[in-house]
Amino acid sequence: MTTHTHAYKDPVLTLNGVSMSFNNELVLRDINAQILDITRPKMHQGQVVGFYGRSGIGKSVLCRIMAGLIPPSAGTVEVGLAQQPARPGMVGFVQQRYPLFDHRTLYDNLLVAAERKHAPEVARQHVESYLERFCLAPHHKKYPAHLSGGQRQRAAIAQQLLCSEHLILLDEPFSGLDVAMIDEVKRIIVEVTTMDELNTVIIVSHDIVTTTALADRLWLLGYEHDAAGALVPGATISPQHQYNLAEMGLAWHENVEAEPEFGQFVEHIKNEIRVSA
Protein backbone atom coordinates (compact mmCIF):
# COMPACT_ATOMS: atom_id res chain seq x y z
CA MET A 1 0.00 0.00 0.00
CA THR A 2 1.59 3.28 -1.19
CA THR A 3 0.14 6.72 -0.59
CA HIS A 4 0.99 9.06 -3.47
CA THR A 5 1.66 12.72 -2.74
CA HIS A 6 -1.40 14.77 -3.56
CA ALA A 7 -3.24 17.93 -2.58
CA TYR A 8 -6.78 19.27 -2.92
CA LYS A 9 -7.81 22.54 -4.54
CA ASP A 10 -11.19 23.99 -5.50
CA PRO A 11 -14.47 22.08 -5.61
CA VAL A 12 -15.63 20.89 -9.05
CA LEU A 13 -19.00 19.47 -7.99
CA THR A 14 -20.98 19.93 -4.79
CA LEU A 15 -24.11 18.10 -3.69
CA ASN A 16 -25.67 20.08 -0.91
CA GLY A 17 -28.53 18.47 1.01
CA VAL A 18 -30.00 16.82 -2.09
CA SER A 19 -33.30 15.03 -1.59
CA MET A 20 -35.69 13.67 -4.19
CA SER A 21 -39.28 12.48 -3.90
CA PHE A 22 -41.67 11.04 -6.46
CA ASN A 23 -45.37 11.04 -5.58
CA ASN A 24 -44.53 11.71 -1.93
CA GLU A 25 -42.17 8.74 -1.87
CA LEU A 26 -38.72 9.75 -0.69
CA VAL A 27 -36.08 8.19 -2.95
CA LEU A 28 -32.97 10.17 -1.97
CA ARG A 29 -32.52 11.93 1.37
CA ASP A 30 -30.18 14.77 2.32
CA ILE A 31 -27.16 13.78 0.23
CA ASN A 32 -24.01 15.80 0.80
CA ALA A 33 -20.82 15.23 -1.15
CA GLN A 34 -18.11 17.42 -2.61
CA ILE A 35 -15.66 16.55 -5.36
CA LEU A 36 -12.44 18.56 -5.11
CA ASP A 37 -9.82 19.15 -7.78
CA ILE A 38 -7.00 16.84 -6.85
CA THR A 39 -3.40 17.66 -7.80
CA ARG A 40 -0.27 15.53 -7.98
CA PRO A 41 3.23 16.86 -8.59
CA LYS A 42 4.56 16.89 -12.20
CA MET A 43 1.47 15.37 -13.78
CA HIS A 44 -2.08 16.03 -14.92
CA GLN A 45 -4.25 14.20 -12.44
CA GLY A 46 -7.97 14.43 -12.92
CA GLN A 47 -10.45 12.91 -10.52
CA VAL A 48 -12.26 9.58 -10.56
CA VAL A 49 -14.93 9.37 -7.92
CA GLY A 50 -17.42 6.60 -7.31
CA PHE A 51 -20.95 6.55 -6.05
CA TYR A 52 -21.78 3.01 -5.09
CA GLY A 53 -25.32 1.81 -4.44
CA ARG A 54 -27.35 -1.37 -4.73
CA SER A 55 -29.68 -1.90 -7.68
CA GLY A 56 -32.90 0.10 -7.39
CA ILE A 57 -31.59 2.42 -4.68
CA GLY A 58 -31.92 5.57 -6.82
CA LYS A 59 -28.54 5.81 -8.54
CA SER A 60 -30.00 6.75 -11.91
CA VAL A 61 -32.11 9.46 -10.24
CA LEU A 62 -28.94 10.81 -8.62
CA CYS A 63 -27.24 10.75 -12.04
CA ARG A 64 -30.05 12.75 -13.63
CA ILE A 65 -29.91 15.27 -10.78
CA MET A 66 -26.12 15.67 -11.07
CA ALA A 67 -26.45 16.05 -14.86
CA GLY A 68 -28.94 18.86 -14.30
CA LEU A 69 -31.70 16.96 -16.09
CA ILE A 70 -34.10 17.10 -13.15
CA PRO A 71 -34.05 19.51 -10.23
CA PRO A 72 -33.91 17.89 -6.78
CA SER A 73 -36.95 18.24 -4.51
CA ALA A 74 -34.61 19.86 -2.00
CA GLY A 75 -30.95 20.91 -1.97
CA THR A 76 -28.60 22.10 -4.68
CA VAL A 77 -26.06 20.78 -7.15
CA GLU A 78 -23.25 23.16 -8.05
CA VAL A 79 -20.71 22.41 -10.76
CA GLY A 80 -17.45 23.78 -12.13
CA LEU A 81 -14.84 26.01 -10.55
CA ALA A 82 -17.45 28.80 -10.50
CA GLN A 83 -19.85 26.46 -8.62
CA GLN A 84 -22.87 27.31 -10.76
CA PRO A 85 -26.21 25.48 -10.41
CA ALA A 86 -26.19 22.35 -12.60
CA ARG A 87 -27.93 22.73 -15.95
CA PRO A 88 -28.19 20.19 -18.80
CA GLY A 89 -25.00 20.28 -20.85
CA MET A 90 -22.70 21.31 -18.00
CA VAL A 91 -21.99 17.73 -16.97
CA GLY A 92 -21.42 15.12 -19.66
CA PHE A 93 -23.66 12.16 -18.96
CA VAL A 94 -23.05 8.76 -20.53
CA GLN A 95 -26.13 6.68 -19.92
CA GLN A 96 -26.16 2.93 -19.43
CA ARG A 97 -26.83 1.94 -23.03
CA TYR A 98 -24.37 4.45 -24.53
CA PRO A 99 -26.89 6.36 -26.67
CA LEU A 100 -25.72 8.03 -29.87
CA PHE A 101 -27.74 9.64 -32.66
CA ASP A 102 -28.49 6.64 -34.86
CA HIS A 103 -29.24 8.86 -37.87
CA ARG A 104 -25.75 10.41 -37.85
CA THR A 105 -22.42 8.85 -38.72
CA LEU A 106 -19.84 8.57 -35.96
CA TYR A 107 -18.05 11.66 -37.29
CA ASP A 108 -21.29 13.66 -37.35
CA ASN A 109 -22.19 12.44 -33.86
CA LEU A 110 -18.96 13.89 -32.54
CA LEU A 111 -19.19 17.02 -34.67
CA VAL A 112 -22.71 17.88 -33.49
CA ALA A 113 -21.37 17.73 -29.92
CA ALA A 114 -18.18 19.69 -30.63
CA GLU A 115 -20.13 22.42 -32.42
CA ARG A 116 -22.04 23.09 -29.20
CA LYS A 117 -18.81 24.47 -27.76
CA HIS A 118 -16.52 25.46 -30.65
CA ALA A 119 -16.64 27.29 -33.99
CA PRO A 120 -17.11 24.88 -36.96
CA GLU A 121 -13.43 24.75 -38.03
CA VAL A 122 -12.11 24.29 -34.49
CA ALA A 123 -14.87 21.74 -33.84
CA ARG A 124 -13.68 19.66 -36.80
CA GLN A 125 -10.10 19.73 -35.50
CA HIS A 126 -11.28 18.60 -32.06
CA VAL A 127 -13.33 15.78 -33.57
CA GLU A 128 -10.37 14.52 -35.60
CA SER A 129 -8.13 14.63 -32.54
CA TYR A 130 -10.68 12.72 -30.42
CA LEU A 131 -11.20 10.14 -33.16
CA GLU A 132 -7.47 9.43 -33.07
CA ARG A 133 -7.22 9.48 -29.29
CA PHE A 134 -10.11 7.06 -28.84
CA CYS A 135 -8.94 4.76 -31.69
CA LEU A 136 -12.10 5.49 -33.67
CA ALA A 137 -10.63 7.13 -36.78
CA PRO A 138 -11.06 4.06 -39.06
CA HIS A 139 -14.76 3.95 -38.17
CA HIS A 140 -15.65 7.63 -38.59
CA LYS A 141 -17.98 7.02 -41.55
CA LYS A 142 -19.94 4.25 -39.84
CA TYR A 143 -23.39 4.66 -38.34
CA PRO A 144 -23.79 3.71 -34.64
CA ALA A 145 -25.60 0.49 -35.58
CA HIS A 146 -22.38 -0.67 -37.26
CA LEU A 147 -20.15 -0.03 -34.24
CA SER A 148 -19.15 -2.75 -31.79
CA GLY A 149 -20.05 -2.39 -28.10
CA GLY A 150 -16.58 -1.10 -27.21
CA GLN A 151 -16.49 1.36 -30.11
CA ARG A 152 -19.92 2.63 -29.14
CA GLN A 153 -18.80 3.18 -25.54
CA ARG A 154 -15.72 5.10 -26.64
CA ALA A 155 -17.81 7.15 -29.05
CA ALA A 156 -20.40 8.01 -26.36
CA ILE A 157 -17.70 9.08 -23.92
CA ALA A 158 -15.86 11.11 -26.59
CA GLN A 159 -19.12 12.79 -27.60
CA GLN A 160 -19.84 13.91 -24.05
CA LEU A 161 -16.26 15.04 -23.46
CA LEU A 162 -16.36 17.19 -26.60
CA CYS A 163 -19.01 19.44 -25.18
CA SER A 164 -18.90 19.13 -21.39
CA GLU A 165 -16.97 21.30 -18.98
CA HIS A 166 -14.47 18.66 -17.77
CA LEU A 167 -17.08 16.70 -15.81
CA ILE A 168 -18.34 13.40 -17.11
CA LEU A 169 -20.82 11.14 -15.41
CA LEU A 170 -20.94 7.41 -16.22
CA ASP A 171 -24.08 5.52 -15.23
CA GLU A 172 -23.29 1.83 -14.67
CA PRO A 173 -20.36 1.78 -17.12
CA PHE A 174 -19.43 -1.85 -16.30
CA SER A 175 -22.89 -3.33 -16.38
CA GLY A 176 -23.13 -6.44 -18.54
CA LEU A 177 -19.53 -6.24 -19.80
CA ASP A 178 -17.03 -9.07 -19.99
CA VAL A 179 -13.57 -8.84 -18.38
CA ALA A 180 -11.86 -7.57 -21.54
CA MET A 181 -14.47 -4.88 -22.05
CA ILE A 182 -14.23 -3.79 -18.41
CA ASP A 183 -10.46 -3.40 -18.86
CA GLU A 184 -11.12 -1.33 -21.98
CA VAL A 185 -13.52 0.99 -20.10
CA LYS A 186 -11.01 1.30 -17.24
CA ARG A 187 -8.32 2.26 -19.74
CA ILE A 188 -10.57 4.93 -21.25
CA ILE A 189 -11.40 6.37 -17.82
CA VAL A 190 -7.71 6.61 -16.86
CA GLU A 191 -6.97 8.17 -20.27
CA VAL A 192 -9.73 10.77 -19.77
CA THR A 193 -8.52 11.75 -16.29
CA THR A 194 -4.94 12.26 -17.47
CA MET A 195 -5.98 14.41 -20.46
CA ASP A 196 -6.66 17.49 -18.35
CA GLU A 197 -6.05 18.48 -14.74
CA LEU A 198 -9.73 19.36 -14.28
CA ASN A 199 -11.22 16.32 -15.97
CA THR A 200 -13.41 14.49 -13.51
CA VAL A 201 -15.07 11.13 -14.08
CA ILE A 202 -17.97 10.29 -11.80
CA ILE A 203 -18.80 6.60 -11.80
CA VAL A 204 -22.22 5.62 -10.50
CA SER A 205 -22.28 1.87 -10.25
CA HIS A 206 -23.16 -1.24 -8.31
CA ASP A 207 -19.86 -2.88 -9.31
CA ILE A 208 -17.96 -2.35 -6.08
CA VAL A 209 -14.60 -3.91 -7.09
CA THR A 210 -14.11 -2.11 -10.41
CA THR A 211 -15.39 1.22 -9.09
CA THR A 212 -13.12 1.08 -6.04
CA ALA A 213 -10.11 0.09 -8.15
CA LEU A 214 -10.47 3.22 -10.27
CA ALA A 215 -11.67 5.81 -7.79
CA ASP A 216 -9.74 8.17 -5.54
CA ARG A 217 -12.93 8.86 -3.55
CA LEU A 218 -15.95 6.71 -2.88
CA TRP A 219 -19.38 7.41 -1.51
CA LEU A 220 -21.70 4.64 -0.46
CA LEU A 221 -25.43 5.11 -0.94
CA GLY A 222 -27.51 3.22 1.59
CA TYR A 223 -30.34 3.37 4.08
CA GLU A 224 -30.07 4.44 7.70
CA HIS A 225 -31.95 3.05 10.67
CA ASP A 226 -33.63 5.15 13.35
CA ALA A 227 -33.16 4.69 17.10
CA ALA A 228 -35.84 1.98 17.14
CA GLY A 229 -34.01 0.10 14.39
CA ALA A 230 -36.57 0.85 11.68
CA LEU A 231 -35.41 1.75 8.16
CA VAL A 232 -35.50 5.50 7.42
CA PRO A 233 -36.99 6.11 3.95
CA GLY A 234 -34.74 7.52 1.24
CA ALA A 235 -31.21 6.46 0.39
CA THR A 236 -28.47 8.70 1.70
CA ILE A 237 -24.70 8.90 2.25
CA SER A 238 -23.84 8.54 5.94
CA PRO A 239 -20.71 10.32 7.22
CA GLN A 240 -19.06 6.92 7.85
CA HIS A 241 -19.73 5.91 4.24
CA GLN A 242 -17.45 8.50 2.64
CA TYR A 243 -14.05 7.06 1.76
CA ASN A 244 -10.96 8.96 0.66
CA LEU A 245 -9.12 6.23 -1.20
CA ALA A 246 -6.19 8.53 -2.05
CA GLU A 247 -5.49 9.07 1.62
CA MET A 248 -6.05 5.40 2.36
CA GLY A 249 -3.28 4.58 -0.13
CA LEU A 250 -5.61 2.72 -2.49
CA ALA A 251 -5.68 5.18 -5.39
CA TRP A 252 -3.65 5.32 -8.64
CA HIS A 253 -2.09 1.87 -8.24
CA GLU A 254 -1.51 -0.10 -11.43
CA ASN A 255 -2.86 -3.41 -10.10
CA VAL A 256 -4.61 -2.41 -6.91
CA GLU A 257 -7.04 -5.35 -7.00
CA ALA A 258 -4.12 -7.69 -6.19
CA GLU A 259 -3.21 -5.81 -3.00
CA PRO A 260 -4.43 -7.39 0.28
CA GLU A 261 -5.53 -3.99 1.65
CA PHE A 262 -7.79 -3.54 -1.34
CA GLY A 263 -9.43 -6.92 -0.72
CA GLN A 264 -9.94 -6.08 2.95
CA PHE A 265 -11.48 -2.71 2.04
CA VAL A 266 -13.87 -4.26 -0.47
CA GLU A 267 -14.87 -6.82 2.18
CA HIS A 268 -15.51 -3.97 4.63
CA ILE A 269 -17.71 -2.18 2.08
CA LYS A 270 -19.67 -5.36 1.44
CA ASN A 271 -20.31 -5.75 5.16
CA GLU A 272 -21.48 -2.15 5.38
CA ILE A 273 -23.91 -2.78 2.52
CA ARG A 274 -25.26 -5.91 4.22
CA VAL A 275 -25.80 -4.00 7.46
CA SER A 276 -27.58 -1.09 5.79
CA ALA A 277 -29.90 -3.33 3.74
Place this chain on the structure above:
Amino acid sequence: MKTLFAPNAQPPRLLFTTMVAGQVALLLLVWLFYPMQLFPSLGEVFRSLGDLITTQGLIQELWASMTTALQALAIATVLALGISYLTALPFFRPIAYAASKMRYLTLTGLTFFMALMVSSGHQVKLSVLIFGATVYLVTGMTSVILTTTQEEMDHARTLGMGEWRSFWEVVVLGKLDEMLEVVRQNFAIIWTMITLVETLYQSEGGIGLLLYKQNRYLHLDGVLAIQLVILATGAAQDYVFVLLRRVFFPYSSLGTA
Protein backbone atom coordinates in the same frame (compact mmCIF):
# COMPACT_ATOMS: atom_id res chain seq x y z
CA MET B 1 -35.34 -26.59 -47.73
CA LYS B 2 -35.53 -26.95 -43.97
CA THR B 3 -34.74 -23.24 -43.55
CA LEU B 4 -38.00 -22.34 -45.30
CA PHE B 5 -39.95 -23.75 -42.38
CA ALA B 6 -37.61 -22.89 -39.50
CA PRO B 7 -38.62 -19.88 -37.37
CA ASN B 8 -36.55 -16.72 -38.00
CA ALA B 9 -34.37 -18.58 -40.51
CA GLN B 10 -32.49 -16.75 -43.29
CA PRO B 11 -32.75 -19.01 -46.36
CA PRO B 12 -30.17 -18.54 -49.16
CA ARG B 13 -31.22 -15.88 -51.69
CA LEU B 14 -31.46 -18.32 -54.59
CA LEU B 15 -33.62 -20.72 -52.61
CA PHE B 16 -35.93 -17.91 -51.53
CA THR B 17 -36.30 -16.55 -55.09
CA THR B 18 -37.04 -20.04 -56.40
CA MET B 19 -39.67 -20.50 -53.68
CA VAL B 20 -41.40 -17.20 -54.60
CA ALA B 21 -41.35 -18.09 -58.32
CA GLY B 22 -42.81 -21.50 -57.47
CA GLN B 23 -45.61 -19.98 -55.41
CA VAL B 24 -46.52 -17.55 -58.22
CA ALA B 25 -46.46 -20.34 -60.81
CA LEU B 26 -48.69 -22.49 -58.59
CA LEU B 27 -51.17 -19.66 -58.21
CA LEU B 28 -51.29 -19.13 -61.98
CA LEU B 29 -51.72 -22.85 -62.60
CA VAL B 30 -54.60 -23.03 -60.15
CA TRP B 31 -56.15 -20.04 -61.83
CA LEU B 32 -55.66 -21.58 -65.31
CA PHE B 33 -57.10 -24.98 -64.55
CA TYR B 34 -59.54 -24.49 -61.68
CA PRO B 35 -63.00 -24.98 -63.14
CA MET B 36 -64.80 -22.23 -61.25
CA GLN B 37 -67.64 -20.73 -63.27
CA LEU B 38 -67.92 -17.42 -61.45
CA PHE B 39 -64.28 -16.49 -61.49
CA PRO B 40 -63.03 -15.24 -64.89
CA SER B 41 -60.17 -17.14 -66.46
CA LEU B 42 -56.67 -15.72 -66.82
CA GLY B 43 -57.14 -15.37 -70.57
CA GLU B 44 -60.37 -13.43 -70.12
CA VAL B 45 -58.72 -11.06 -67.66
CA PHE B 46 -55.83 -10.40 -70.03
CA ARG B 47 -58.22 -9.83 -72.95
CA SER B 48 -60.25 -7.45 -70.81
CA LEU B 49 -57.08 -5.64 -69.75
CA GLY B 50 -56.13 -5.12 -73.40
CA ASP B 51 -59.61 -3.86 -74.15
CA LEU B 52 -59.58 -1.48 -71.19
CA ILE B 53 -56.23 -0.05 -72.31
CA THR B 54 -57.10 0.35 -75.99
CA THR B 55 -60.74 1.40 -75.91
CA GLN B 56 -61.42 2.82 -72.43
CA GLY B 57 -58.18 4.69 -71.71
CA LEU B 58 -57.14 2.70 -68.64
CA ILE B 59 -53.62 4.18 -68.63
CA GLN B 60 -54.91 7.77 -68.83
CA GLU B 61 -57.46 7.09 -66.09
CA LEU B 62 -54.77 5.48 -63.95
CA TRP B 63 -52.52 8.49 -64.50
CA ALA B 64 -55.35 10.89 -63.56
CA SER B 65 -56.03 8.97 -60.35
CA MET B 66 -52.35 8.65 -59.53
CA THR B 67 -51.63 12.37 -59.90
CA THR B 68 -54.62 13.17 -57.69
CA ALA B 69 -53.46 10.57 -55.15
CA LEU B 70 -49.90 11.92 -55.12
CA GLN B 71 -51.15 15.49 -54.81
CA ALA B 72 -53.37 14.51 -51.87
CA LEU B 73 -50.60 12.48 -50.27
CA ALA B 74 -48.09 15.35 -50.50
CA ILE B 75 -50.47 17.87 -48.91
CA ALA B 76 -51.69 15.36 -46.29
CA THR B 77 -48.10 14.47 -45.36
CA VAL B 78 -47.17 18.11 -44.77
CA LEU B 79 -50.35 18.67 -42.74
CA ALA B 80 -49.94 15.48 -40.71
CA LEU B 81 -46.26 16.18 -39.97
CA GLY B 82 -47.18 19.66 -38.80
CA ILE B 83 -50.01 18.42 -36.56
CA SER B 84 -47.89 15.56 -35.18
CA TYR B 85 -44.82 17.69 -34.45
CA LEU B 86 -47.02 20.27 -32.74
CA THR B 87 -47.89 17.64 -30.11
CA ALA B 88 -44.62 18.75 -28.49
CA LEU B 89 -46.68 21.70 -27.29
CA PRO B 90 -49.42 20.65 -24.84
CA PHE B 91 -51.77 23.26 -26.37
CA PHE B 92 -51.92 21.34 -29.66
CA ARG B 93 -52.23 17.82 -28.23
CA PRO B 94 -56.07 17.80 -28.25
CA ILE B 95 -55.98 18.73 -31.97
CA ALA B 96 -53.76 15.75 -32.81
CA TYR B 97 -55.95 13.52 -30.64
CA ALA B 98 -59.12 14.74 -32.35
CA ALA B 99 -57.53 14.45 -35.82
CA SER B 100 -56.56 10.88 -35.08
CA LYS B 101 -60.07 9.95 -33.94
CA MET B 102 -61.60 11.47 -37.10
CA ARG B 103 -60.52 8.42 -39.07
CA TYR B 104 -63.76 6.85 -37.87
CA LEU B 105 -65.82 9.35 -39.89
CA THR B 106 -67.34 8.02 -43.09
CA LEU B 107 -66.30 9.60 -46.37
CA THR B 108 -69.78 9.61 -47.83
CA GLY B 109 -70.99 11.89 -45.06
CA LEU B 110 -67.94 14.08 -45.41
CA THR B 111 -68.23 14.76 -49.12
CA PHE B 112 -71.47 16.67 -48.55
CA PHE B 113 -69.75 19.11 -46.21
CA MET B 114 -66.74 19.39 -48.50
CA ALA B 115 -69.04 20.17 -51.44
CA LEU B 116 -70.52 23.05 -49.49
CA MET B 117 -67.08 24.44 -48.66
CA VAL B 118 -65.23 24.21 -51.98
CA SER B 119 -66.29 25.07 -55.52
CA SER B 120 -65.17 22.44 -58.07
CA GLY B 121 -65.60 18.69 -58.16
CA HIS B 122 -61.83 18.25 -58.29
CA GLN B 123 -61.46 20.32 -55.14
CA VAL B 124 -64.06 18.21 -53.34
CA LYS B 125 -62.29 15.03 -54.40
CA LEU B 126 -58.92 16.37 -53.36
CA SER B 127 -60.09 17.76 -50.02
CA VAL B 128 -61.82 14.49 -49.10
CA LEU B 129 -58.67 12.55 -49.94
CA ILE B 130 -56.48 14.98 -48.03
CA PHE B 131 -58.75 14.78 -45.01
CA GLY B 132 -58.92 10.99 -45.11
CA ALA B 133 -55.16 10.57 -45.54
CA THR B 134 -54.27 13.21 -42.95
CA VAL B 135 -56.23 11.58 -40.14
CA TYR B 136 -54.60 8.21 -40.81
CA LEU B 137 -51.14 9.75 -41.15
CA VAL B 138 -51.54 11.72 -37.91
CA THR B 139 -52.40 8.48 -36.11
CA GLY B 140 -49.27 6.74 -37.41
CA MET B 141 -46.98 9.72 -37.01
CA THR B 142 -47.99 10.53 -33.43
CA SER B 143 -47.43 6.91 -32.47
CA VAL B 144 -43.90 7.17 -33.95
CA ILE B 145 -43.30 10.33 -31.92
CA LEU B 146 -44.58 8.57 -28.79
CA THR B 147 -41.84 5.95 -29.15
CA THR B 148 -39.29 8.64 -28.22
CA THR B 149 -37.65 7.60 -24.97
CA GLN B 150 -36.46 9.70 -22.07
CA GLU B 151 -32.97 8.32 -22.72
CA GLU B 152 -32.99 9.74 -26.26
CA MET B 153 -34.12 13.17 -25.10
CA ASP B 154 -31.72 13.18 -22.14
CA HIS B 155 -28.89 12.31 -24.49
CA ALA B 156 -29.56 15.41 -26.58
CA ARG B 157 -30.03 17.59 -23.49
CA THR B 158 -26.72 16.48 -21.97
CA LEU B 159 -25.02 17.70 -25.13
CA GLY B 160 -26.26 21.15 -24.20
CA MET B 161 -29.13 21.22 -26.68
CA GLY B 162 -32.20 23.23 -25.67
CA GLU B 163 -35.66 21.68 -25.73
CA TRP B 164 -36.47 22.70 -29.34
CA ARG B 165 -33.03 21.70 -30.60
CA SER B 166 -33.34 18.35 -28.79
CA PHE B 167 -36.78 17.87 -30.35
CA TRP B 168 -35.39 18.71 -33.80
CA GLU B 169 -32.48 16.31 -33.40
CA VAL B 170 -34.25 13.37 -31.76
CA VAL B 171 -37.84 13.55 -32.99
CA VAL B 172 -37.67 15.37 -36.33
CA LEU B 173 -34.30 14.28 -37.79
CA GLY B 174 -34.07 11.06 -35.79
CA LYS B 175 -37.44 9.72 -36.87
CA LEU B 176 -37.76 10.98 -40.46
CA ASP B 177 -37.17 7.48 -41.79
CA GLU B 178 -39.99 6.11 -39.66
CA MET B 179 -42.26 8.94 -40.85
CA LEU B 180 -41.55 7.92 -44.46
CA GLU B 181 -42.55 4.39 -43.51
CA VAL B 182 -45.83 5.70 -42.07
CA VAL B 183 -46.47 7.54 -45.37
CA ARG B 184 -45.70 4.38 -47.34
CA GLN B 185 -48.07 2.26 -45.26
CA ASN B 186 -50.89 4.80 -45.45
CA PHE B 187 -50.61 5.47 -49.18
CA ALA B 188 -52.79 2.39 -49.65
CA ILE B 189 -55.60 4.18 -47.78
CA ILE B 190 -55.65 6.84 -50.51
CA TRP B 191 -56.14 4.17 -53.17
CA THR B 192 -59.05 2.73 -51.21
CA MET B 193 -60.61 6.15 -50.87
CA ILE B 194 -59.96 7.38 -54.39
CA THR B 195 -62.05 4.67 -55.98
CA LEU B 196 -64.94 5.65 -53.74
CA VAL B 197 -64.55 9.40 -54.24
CA GLU B 198 -64.27 9.08 -58.02
CA THR B 199 -67.62 7.33 -58.16
CA LEU B 200 -69.19 10.17 -56.19
CA TYR B 201 -67.64 12.86 -58.45
CA GLN B 202 -67.62 11.37 -61.91
CA SER B 203 -66.84 14.47 -63.97
CA GLU B 204 -63.06 13.90 -63.95
CA GLY B 205 -63.08 10.16 -64.56
CA GLY B 206 -60.30 8.17 -62.96
CA ILE B 207 -59.64 4.49 -62.39
CA GLY B 208 -62.25 4.41 -59.63
CA LEU B 209 -64.97 5.38 -62.08
CA LEU B 210 -63.75 2.79 -64.55
CA LEU B 211 -63.91 0.15 -61.82
CA TYR B 212 -67.37 1.28 -60.83
CA LYS B 213 -68.62 0.91 -64.43
CA GLN B 214 -67.13 -2.57 -64.78
CA ASN B 215 -68.76 -3.55 -61.51
CA ARG B 216 -72.08 -2.10 -62.49
CA TYR B 217 -72.26 -4.09 -65.74
CA LEU B 218 -70.94 -7.23 -64.01
CA HIS B 219 -67.77 -7.35 -66.12
CA LEU B 220 -65.90 -9.44 -63.63
CA ASP B 221 -62.94 -9.89 -65.94
CA GLY B 222 -62.66 -6.10 -66.23
CA VAL B 223 -63.02 -5.66 -62.45
CA LEU B 224 -60.25 -8.15 -61.86
CA ALA B 225 -58.03 -6.57 -64.51
CA ILE B 226 -58.37 -3.12 -62.91
CA GLN B 227 -57.80 -4.53 -59.42
CA LEU B 228 -54.62 -6.20 -60.66
CA VAL B 229 -53.47 -2.91 -62.21
CA ILE B 230 -54.10 -1.12 -58.89
CA LEU B 231 -52.27 -3.90 -57.06
CA ALA B 232 -49.28 -3.65 -59.40
CA THR B 233 -49.24 0.16 -59.08
CA GLY B 234 -49.34 -0.13 -55.29
CA ALA B 235 -46.51 -2.65 -55.29
CA ALA B 236 -44.44 -0.36 -57.54
CA GLN B 237 -45.13 2.58 -55.22
CA ASP B 238 -44.09 0.51 -52.22
CA TYR B 239 -40.87 -0.36 -53.97
CA VAL B 240 -40.19 3.32 -54.74
CA PHE B 241 -40.73 4.21 -51.08
CA VAL B 242 -38.37 1.44 -49.95
CA LEU B 243 -35.81 2.73 -52.45
CA LEU B 244 -36.21 6.30 -51.17
CA ARG B 245 -35.74 5.09 -47.62
CA ARG B 246 -32.60 3.21 -48.58
CA VAL B 247 -31.14 6.21 -50.44
CA PHE B 248 -32.01 8.98 -47.99
CA PHE B 249 -31.88 7.03 -44.72
CA PRO B 250 -29.22 4.35 -45.17
CA TYR B 251 -28.99 3.82 -41.39
CA SER B 252 -32.65 2.89 -41.24
CA SER B 253 -32.39 -0.86 -41.81
CA LEU B 254 -29.05 -1.41 -40.03
CA GLY B 255 -30.49 -2.34 -36.67
CA THR B 256 -33.27 -4.64 -37.92
CA ALA B 257 -33.14 -8.41 -37.60
